[in-house]
Amino acid sequence: MKTITPNLWFDKNAEEAVNFYTSLFPDSKIGSISRFGKEGFEHHQMPEGTVMTMEFEIHNKKFIALNGGPIFKFNESVSYFVYCKTDEEIENLYSKFSEGGSINMPLDKYDWSEKYAWVKDKFGISWQLDMDTINSPQKIVPALLFVNDKFANVRDAVNHYVKIFPDSKINFEFPNPSIENIPGETLAFAQFSLNGSLFNAMSGQGQHNFDFNEAISFIINCDSQDEVNYYWEKLTEDGSESMCGWLKDKFGVSWQVVPTEMFKY
Template sequence: MSSSSSIHPCLWFDHQAPEAVEFYCSLFPESRITGKNEFTFQFELMGTHIQALNGGPMYQQTPACSYFVYCGEQASIEELYQELKKGRQVIFPLDSYPWSSRYAWVTDRFGTNWQLDIDPIRSPQKIVPCLLFVNDKRTRVKEAIEFYFDVFSNSRSLMEAPLPDSEDLLFAQIKLDQFILNLMSSPESHDYDFTPANSLVITCPSQAEIDYFWEKLGEGGQFQRCGWLKDRFGVSWQIVPADLGKILADPQNGKKSMEALLSMEKLLIEKLKNPF
């Protein structure tokens, strides 16, 4: 299907979204808040669109989804590392590694995982979500790529690194329409997996595109409420109208539209716009 939709990541916080977004926008260059309401914040970090959700304690972020920051010359990797590592966990300290001359992986005080890389990226998207396939999923990276390529017609592989002694991949970077996504596998056992606290949002200009992505991404997975689903790998997606914010902010119908949204699984644009 030819798509005019767009993708961006969403971070779930336990009522800390305002504080987290202010912190990120003060730390990362070329960053700003672009919109907010009682529940969500829209913001840009280094020009990359991200959403924050004031979701409550139901879900917590895990290292199964992290965010690569390709610093290049645009951001000080040392400054980002020193500030982001405060108050939580350093998974890889800032150092030289076989895959990068300067790299670090930290979990910040809000629970968000960042992989900082001194390397640049030849794209306006400087921050790239990374899905880590662990435990019984660790040999499913190639399968996941094939699945996503089938869903998103305008897709291609940008980089692949094989998993030693396996036909699968250790690392891959792909492009889904115009959105770059990293995928990794871990040979070690972990006590975490994908969680709705890290999701990918697809904004769709038409009901036909909502219907398409809902059915294709949800096949073999789990359909949930309010436009959310888990795909067959457990990755959470939100399939929403492109003008959802405008619909819910309408002074006349916004409250009823929200009530309608909360009663739906797949979102229906016409019922959101005319909830009475």
């Protein structure tokens, strides 16, 4: 299998979003683009020539943006850490991402970081900006936020994923504090690697009005039918199946298990 690729589900503005993201980071590029044709208009309602999917890279992290219609909306259940090297970098990203968006946590010093912010951009995607003190080998890292009845699932989820994917390991874990209303021996944060791709996982205290959905999924490009069958079986266990390679695992995270050839245009 190749590396795991985040898929971003937009309504009709994938092209605008990709142009915005690639303009913010110096080491970025746009790759393959597919467009809607005349056929199927009665279903997708997209004018001929409208972007269907766009591949793009930011600091060697590949993404795919999809114009899929208004079915799914981005929320904070999946966000993206950006590990910044300088004050100028983090302040510039904070300004650009928050313009037309919203601020969950303002840029400031926190217990866990000398400089950190959590912002939602004008397209609805959440970014956690952090001054890098760990020399992260991956500048942009997806983060899964487990909330409400999934609050205590961070450890189980990380262990589950690491067992499924090759070349995987847990890099570090931070437990939740032992205080009232916090389940014992739960994790506040973990970082782990799946087939060479870094992920973060977090637990969110309190009640939240969001959960994982298909707006952000993770594509597993498989080199053989055996690989397709393996990941499909492992990830649908206690989860749910959908069409065209889509599934939800037992924690509600969405994945796409597809042949590598599917994304060659």
